Amino acid sequence: MASPVKLYHQEMHNNLGYFATWLPASIIELGDIGVLDAGRFRRVGSLKELGIQHSGTREGTAENMSYSASAKRGDGASVGASTIVPVAKAEISIQFTSQGGFVFDAVGMRNIEIADRLAVATDILKAYERGQWQKEWLVVEAMYHAVSATIIVSEDSASEIVLKANANVPLGTLPLADPKLGLSVSSSNGKLVHLVAADNLHPLYSCLKVRDPLFGAPSVAPVRGLGKDESVRKLSRPAIEDLLES
Amino acid sequence: MQAYFSHSYRDVPINTYFSELFDAAKISLRADQKSEVWCMAKLERYMFEMGGFVSIIPRRIAADESITYSPYIGRELMLARRARAPRILFVDDQVLNSHRSDFPATAVPFFHDAPETERARHVEVIDQFRKDLAGGLARPPRRYVEKRATVIAGKEPLLRDAASHVAAILRSKTYISTVKNAAGLDQAFDDIDVFESLLDSELCVFVLDKELSHSDLLLAMAHAHCIPSVRLRHDPEATSSDPELSGVVRWKSAEELRPRFLKVFENYLSAFQEPSSKEDLQRLATPSAGGSEWDPSDGPGLLAHIQPEDSYVSDRVDGVMRGLASLEKSRLHSDRVCRSLYDRIKKERFYYTYEPASAQKAAQRIRTPTEIGALNCGTCIDYVCMFASMLEAAHEEPVVVVTRTGGRAHAVAGYYAPDAIAWDSPPQLGDLRGAINSGDVVLFETTGAVEARGGTVAAETESERKEGGSMLDYQTAKDAAKRLIGQNDVEVTHFIDVKQARLNRA
Numbered sequence: 001m002a003s004p005v006k007l008y009h010q011e012m013h014n015n016l017g018y019f020a021t022w023l024p025a026s027i028i029e030l031g032d033i034g035v036l037d038a039g040r041f042r043r044v045g046s047l048k049e050l051g052i053q054h055s056g057t058r059e060g061t062a063e064n065m066s067y068s069a070s071a072k073r074g075d076g077a078s079v080g081a082s083t084i085v086p087v088a089k090a091e092i093s094i095q096f097t098s099q100g101g102f103v104f105d106a107v108g109m110r111n112i113e114i115a116d117r118l119a120v121a122t123d124i125l126k127a128y129e130r131g132q133w134q135k136e137w138l139v140v141e142a143m144y145h146a147v148s149a150t151i152i153v154s155e156d157s158a159s160e161i162v163l164k165a166n167a168n169v170p171l172g173t174l175p176l177a178d179p180k181l182g183l184s185v186s187s188s189n190g191k192l193v194h195l196v197a198a199d200n201l202h203p204l205y206s207c208l209k210v211r212d213p214l215f216g217a218p219s220v221a222p223v224r225g226l227g228k229d230e231s232v233r234k235l236s237r238p239a240i241e242d243l244l245e246s
Numbered sequence: 247m248q249a250y251f252s253h254s255y256r257d258v259p260i261n262t263y264f265s266e267l268f269d270a271a272k273i274s275l276r277a278d279q280k281s282e283v284w285c286m287a288k289l290e291r292y293m294f295e296m297g298g299f300v301s302i303i304p305r306r307i308a309a310d311e312s313i314t315y316s317p318y319i320g321r322e323l324m325l326a327r328r329a330r331a332p333r334i335l336f337v338d339d340q341v342l343n344s345h346r347s348d349f350p351a352t353a354v355p356f357f358h359d360a361p362e363t364e365r366a367r368h369v370e371v372i373d374q375f376r377k378d379l380a381g382g383l384a385r386p387p388r389r390y391v392e393k394r395a396t397v398i399a400g401k402e403p404l405l406r407d408a409a410s411h412v413a414a415i416l417r418s419k420t421y422i423s424t425v426k427n428a429a430g431l432d433q434a435f436d437d438i439d440v441f442e443s444l445l446d447s448e449l450c451v452f453v454l455d456k457e458l459s460h461s462d463l464l465l466a467m468a469h470a471h472c473i474p475s476v477r478l479r480h481d482p483e484a485t486s487s488d489p490e491l492s493g494v495v496r497w498k499s500a501e502e503l504r505p506r507f508l509k510v511f512e513n514y515l516s517a518f519q520e521p522s523s524k525e526d527l528q529r530l531a532t533p534s535a536g537g538s539e540w541d542p543s544d545g546p547g548l549l550a551h552i553q554p555e556d557s558y559v560s561d562r563v564d565g566v567m568r569g570l571a572s573l574e575k576s577r578l579h580s581d582r583v584c585r586s587l588y589d590r591i592k593k594e595r596f597y598y599t600y601e602p603a604s605a606q607k608a609a610q611r612i613r614t615p616t617e618i619g620a621l622n623c624g625t626c627i628d629y630v631c632m633f634a635s636m637l638e639a640a641h642e643e644p645v646v647v648v649t650r651t652g653g654r655a656h657a658v659a660g661y662y663a664p665d666a667i668a669w670d671s672p673p674q675l676g677d678l679r680g681a682i683n684s685g686d687v688v689l690f691e692t693t694g695a696v697e698a699r700g701g702t703v704a705a706e707t708e709s710e711r712k713e714g715g716s717m718l719d720y721q722t723a724k725d726a727a728k729r730l731i732g733q734n735d736v737e738v739t740h741f742i743d744v745k746q747a748r749l750n751r752a
Contacts, residue, residue, distance in 0.1 A: 013676040013677075014676040016683065017677050017679045018680055060683075111683070111684065113684065211670065233668070236668060236669055237668070237677065239669065239671055239674070240674060240676065
C-alpha cells in the first residue's frame with residue numbers, strides 16, 4: 001500500500017533529504033533495523049540485537065525549522081513559513097487544501113548520526129554474508145531529534161484545524177512548536193494527524209540498505225597497499241520512491 | 247576617428263565605463279578578439295591603421311599579493327610608444343604608484359572599484375585626445391605595398407629552406423614574396439634594397455637561428471620601425487609552440503615550421519572588432535577557439551571532458567599532493583585536498599567568461615584544462631570539468647552537479663566524502679540537500695577560484711565577490727554551492743558520480 005500522505009513525505013524529503021517519520025510520534029532510534037511499509041518504517045530489530053555495536057554518534061547544531069505545503073488561512077490567503085495568522089488574538093486557523101498538506105514547525109532540531117559508519121558498514125556486510133541480514137532490511141543511520149515540534153498533516157483533501165494558546169498573545173510570528181505557548185487544539189474538521197508542541201520527537205530519519213546487487217562492483221582493485229576497506233560502497237540509500245510506494 | 251583599444255579582457259565593468267566615454271567623444275575603439283595566439287605582427291599592422299592608441303591598465307594581484315599588471319598590455323604600450331602613436335593611458339592608481347617608471351608622465355589614474363569617481367577628469371582628457379587627433383596629430387597610415395612580403399633568412403641551409411617554404415605558403419595566400427638575407431655586417435647595415443623592401447612590405451617574416459646573426463640586424467630595423475613582422479626562430483630545444491611575449495615563435499624541425507607559421511599568420515589576417523557595448527566587450531573576452539562539444543542534455547557525456555590525465559591537471563595535482571602530509575583517507579584529508587587544489591587554481595588568476603561559440607545550437611563547447619591554462623579563462627562548466635579532473639587525479643571521488651534555476655543553467659563540482667553512502671539511482675534534489683547537510687557530498691562554486699568582475703556568477707553575493715577581490719575563498723565557495731542547491735526554484739538536471747559513471751561505461 002502506498003503512503004497516504006505522499007505530499008508530506010515528498011516535501012520533507014525535498015527540503016532536507018530525510019524521510020519523515022510516519023506516524024510522526026512513532027519511536028525510531030539510531031541502529032533500528034526495519035522495512036518500509038505503507039510509508040512507514042516498520043522496525044524488525046536493531047543492530048545491537050545482531051551483535052553490531054556502534055561506537056558513538058555525531059551531532060549537529062540545533063536549529064529551528066518551519067515548512068508547510070497546501071496549507072491556507074481561513075480567509076484564503078496563502079500560508080508559508082510564516083504562515084500562521086491569528087484568527088483571534090490567541091487563536092490560529094489552518095485550512096489544508098490537499099491530501100498530505102502539512103505544517104511542520106520544530107524547535108531545537110538536531111541531526112544525530114552514527115559516527116563510525118565504515119565500521120558499521122563492514123559489520124553489516126559480514127552479517128549479510130553470514131545470512132543474518134535480509135536484503136530488504138534497512139538500518140537507521142541518522143535522524144533528527146526535535147526538542148519540541150508541531151506537526152499537522154491532512155489525510156483528507158480538505159480539512160481545517162484551529163489552535164488555541166493558553167496565553168493571550170498574538171501567534172502570527174511565533175513558532176508553533178514553542179511549548180511556552182501552551183497550544184492546544186480548539187477544533188478540527190476532516191481527517192488530520194496532529195501533534196502540537198510535542199517534545200522529544202524524532203520526526204525525520206535516514207536509512208541505508210545493502211546495495212543490490214551486492215557483488216556487482218568491479219573485482220579488480222588498484223594495487224596501492226592496504227588502505228581502509230570500501231564497505232560503504234556496498235551500501236546504498238533508498239530513494240524516496242521506495243518509501244512512497246512501500 | 248578610430249583608436250586601438252588595448253585593455254584587459256577580464257575587466258568588463260572598467261572597459262565598459264571607458265568605452266562609453268570614448269563612444270560619447272565619437273572615438274571608435276577597435277580591439278582584438280581574445281585568442282590563444284599572441285600575434286605581434288597583427289598589432290604592428292594595426293598600430294599604423296588606427297589614428298591613435300587607447301590603453302586601459304587595470305591592476306592584477308600577483309601570487310605574492312603584490313600589485314602588477316598584464317605583461318601583454320605592457321607590451322602593447324611599448325609597441326605604441328615605438329610606433330610614435332598618439333596615445334592616451336588610463337592606469338589603475340595603485341599600478342601607477344607601484345610602477346611609475348613604466349608609464350609616460352601623461353598616464354591618467356583611475357580607482358578600480360569606482361572609476362567614475364574621476365569622470366570629469368577622464369572626460370576632459372578624452373576630449374583633449376579627440377581634439378589632438380582631429381587637429382592633425384593622428385598617426386598617418388603606413389605606406390606599403392599591399393600583399394607584398396619580404397622573408398629574411400638566416401645563413402644556414404636549413405634556414406634558407408625554411409624561408410623558401412614560408413615564401414611558398416605566402417604565395418599560396420596570394421602574397422608576392424621575396425626571400426632575402428644578410429651575408430655580412432656591411433650588407434646588413436648598408437643594403438638599401440633590403441631595407442626598402444622591409445619598409446615597402448605589408449608583412450616581413452624573419453626565419454632566424456637561435457644564435458644572433460647578421461640577419462638579426464634587419465629584424466632590429468623592422469622592429470624599430472614597427473613593421474609588421476613574424477619572428478620565427480629555429481631552436482632544437484624549443485619546448486613551447488606558443489609565441490613568446492617578444493613575438494618570437496620557436497620551431498624545432500621543418501615539419502613544425504608550417505603549422506607554427508600558419509597559426510600566427512592566420513591570426514595576423516583576422517580583422518579587429520569594434521566593441522560598442524558591454525556585450526561586445528564580453529564577446530571579445532571570449533576566445534572563439536578551443537573546446538570540444540558537449541550536448542547539455544547528455545549528463546554522462548560530461549565524462550569525456552573530465553580528463554585526469556591532462557598534463558595541466560597532473561602537473562597541478564602532483565604539486566599539491568606533494569605538499570600534503572598524509573594520504574590516509576578521511577573527511578579531513580579530502581577537505582585538505584580539495585581546498586589545496588582550489589587555492590592552487592586561485593593563484594592562476596584565471597577569469598570567468600562565456601563559452602566559445604558553437605555552430606551547433608544544441609551543443610556547448612567545453613575547454614580542456616590545458617586550454618584554460620593557455621587562455622586564462624573559462625566558463626562554469628569548463629572549471630567544473632577541470633576541478634573534477636583534478637579531484638579524480640588526486641584519488642578523490644568527484645561529482646558534478648548541473649542545475650537549472652529560472653531558465654539559467656549552472657554547474658558546480660565536488661566530491662563524495664570517503665565514508666559517504668551513494669544512491670542506486672541518480673539522487674533527487676532532496677537527497678542532494680541531505681547529503682550536503684551531512685557532509686556526505688561536498689560541493690563548491692568552482693568559479694569562486696577565478697575572477698568574475700562586475701557581478702556574480704551564481705548564488706554567491708556581490709559583497710562576497712567584492713571581499714574576495716572578485717574571487718571567493720574556499721569556504722565561501724562551498725557556502726555558495728550549498729545556497730544554490732537550497733534555492734526554492736532550483737532543479738538538478740544532471741548529477742554525475744564520476745567513478746560510478748566510468749564503471750557504468752566500462
